[in-house]
Amino acid sequence: MIIAIDGPAGTGKTTVAHAVAQELGFIYFDTGAMYRALTYGIISQQIDLENAESLQQFLDTHPVTIKTYLEEKNYYLGQENVTDKIRSESVTKLVSKVSSYAAVREKMVSIQRSLAEGVNAVFEGRDIGTVVFPKADLKVFLTADLEIRAKRRRLQNGESGAPLEQVAEQIASRDAQDAGRALSPMKAADDAIVIDTTELSIEEVVNKIINLKESAERDLL
Ligand code: DC
Numbered sequence: 001m002i003i004a005i006d007g008p009a010g011t012g013k014t015t016v017a018h019a020v021a022q023e024l025g026f027i028y029f030d031t032g033a034m035y036r037a038l039t040y041g042i043i044s045q046q047i048d049l050e051n052a053e054s055l056q057q058f059l060d061t062h063p064v065t066i067k068t069y070l071e072e073k074n075y076y077l078g079q080e081n082v083t084d085k086i087r088s089e090s091v092t093k094l095v096s097k098v099s100s101y102a103a104v105r106e107k108m109v110s111i112q113r114s115l116a117e118g119v120n121a122v123f124e125g126r127d128i129g130t131v132v133f134p135k136a137d138l139k140v141f142l143t144a145d146l147e148i149r150a151k152r153r154r155l156q157n158g159e160s161g162a163p164l165e166q167v168a169e170q171i172a173s174r175d176a177q178d179a180g181r182a183l184s185p186m187k188a189a190d191d192a193i194v195i196d197t198t199e200l201s202i203e204e205v206v207n208k209i210i211n212l213k214e215s216a217e218r219d220l221l
Helices: 013-024 031-044 052-061 089-098 102-115 128-132 146-157 164-180 202-220
Strands: 002-006 027-030 064-069 072-077 121-125 138-143 193-196
Touching: 002 013, 002 128, 002 202, 013 027, 013 121, 013 202, 027 031, 031 052, 031 064, 031 072, 031 089, 031 102, 031 121, 052 102, 064 102, 089 164, 102 128, 121 128, 128 138, 138 202, 146 164, 193 202
Parallel strands: 002 121, 002 138, 027 121, 138 193
Antiparallel strands: 064 072
C-alpha cells in the first residue's frame, strides 16, 4: 500500500508522514530530502544548471540513496553521507530551482518508484499523488495558513534565527516556485483529501490519516 502526503512547507508533512508510517509499520520516505541532497551536490560541485550535458552527467554519476541506521534515515549522494548538510540555508534557497529541471525530476521519480517496489510506504513531497504514484491507495494534501506555517518553521529553526516575516517570505517564495513550475507543479491530485492543519495538532492530523487509510482499505475489499 502506498500513502501519498503532499503539500507546501510548514504544514507538518514531515512530522505527520513519519508518525503515520511509524503507527502503521510502513516505511517512510521524505522526497524533499532527496531533492535537497542533489541540490547540495550541485552547489558543492558548482554544477551549471544551464549546461544540460554537465547536469545529466552529474545526475548519472551521483545517485541519491537512503540508508537506515537505528531508525535514523541517512541520505547519500554517491558515496557521501549528506544528511547533515541538506537543511542549510544555501540548499533551501536553491532547491526549488533545482527541482524544476526535467532531468532532475526524471531521475528522482525513477528512484522513488523503485523504492516503492514491494513495500508498504508513506511518501511525502509535492508531486507524489499527481505524478510519482498517481494510483496511490490514499492521497492526502496538507495545507495551513502562511502565518502558522512560518511560526512552526521558526520554532523548528530556533527562535534566534530569521524573524517571522522573513521566514514567511521565504516559505511564500518557495511555494510560488513549487506551485508555479511547468513540470509536476505542487498541487492536490483530483482524488486527494485536503486537510487544513492550521487549527489541528499533529496527533489530530495523524489520526485523521489513519482513519482515512482504514476506510481506503475497506473500500478495497
Ligand atoms: O519538503 P522540503 O521542503 O524539504 O522540499 C524541498 C524542495 O524540494 C521543495 O521546495 C520542492 C522540492 N520537492 C519537489 O519538487 N518534489 C517533491 N516530491 C519533494 C520536494
